[in-house]
Amino acid sequence: MHDPQELAKACYRMAYFVLPRYAFEGVEKVDTQLSKGTYGAAFFYVMTCQLAGIEPDKEAAHAFVVHTGELDPTHRYHVIQYPPPAPIPDVMSLPKEQLIAAMKTVVLAPYFSAVLVDNRTGEVECYVLGQSPESATSFRRVTSEFNANLGPGCDPKLEPFLALLRERKTRKAIAGVGTPRGAHSLGVVKERPWWKFWS
Numbered sequence: 070m071h072d073p074q075e076l077a078k079a080c081y082r083m084a085y086f087v088l089p090r091y092a093f094e095g096v097e098k099v100d101t102q103l104s105k106g107t108y109g110a111a112f113f114y115v116m117t118c119q120l121a122g123i124e125p126d127k128e129a130a131h132a133f134v135v136h137t138g139e140l141d142p143t144h145r146y147h148v149i150q151y152p153p154p155a156p157i158p159d160v161m162s163l164p165k166e167q168l169i170a171a172m173k174t175v176v177l178a179p180y181f182s183a184v185l186v187d188n189r190t191g192e193v194e195c196y197v198l199g200q201s202p203e204s205a206t207s208f209r210r211v212t213s214e215f216n217a218n219l220g221p222g223c224d225p226k227l228e229p230f231l232a233l234l235r236e237r238k239t240r241k242a243i244a245g246v247g248t249p250r251g252a253h254s255l256g257v258v259k260e261r262p263w264w265k266f267w268s
Contacts, residue, residue: 073155076129077178080151081199083117084179088149089195089211092184096193099184103147106135110149136227140185140234147184150227154178157200177201180225183234196237198222198230208233 092099102109110133118125134150179199201207206222223229
């Protein structure tokens with residue numbers, strides 16, 4: 070299999086760039102590919118490698134798991150489970166000047182990607198459960214413009230991740246139309262540029 074660091078980089082690109090790009094350009098492609106299970110996830114992995122100019126690894130391509138289903142009465146989901154990433158090094162205890170340099174080499178690899186589709190409107194949302202240097206996991210929303218940190222995540226297992234997604238949808242529904250974008254009430258966290266991955 071790929072060097073763990075290289076595989077982590079590929080999974081990161083797939084979770085934050087390639088899969089969301091396909092989802093927001095037309096979720097039909099995601100529906101079609103991920104209905105094929107592991108082979109569908111391998112498609113996005115291979116596309117990620119080709120865009121990065123690296124050779125896909127056959128063993129890695131078969132290490133993805135796809136879960137599909139109904140999140141709630143109005144939303145369906147596709148969840149990609151990534152190969153388990155290596156633990157990240159303990160860098161948070163380093164002095165500030167060393168921390169900045171160390172973080173440039175750290176890849177906060179994803180555990181899961183979720184593509185949620187509103188069955189009524191076709192609206193698409195993308196979320197990632199990934200590694201965090203400060204806690205066990207972080208929960209993020211990915212758009213075509215932002216990588217938004219929504220706070221600490223859950224255990225890197227499917228059922229807790231689905232429960233976290235349901236909670237997110239419930240909070241958004243309670244917040245309603247009148248809630249300003251980026252408001253902190255009800256756990257809606259201000260969106261940040263994707264490159265501020267540490268915040």
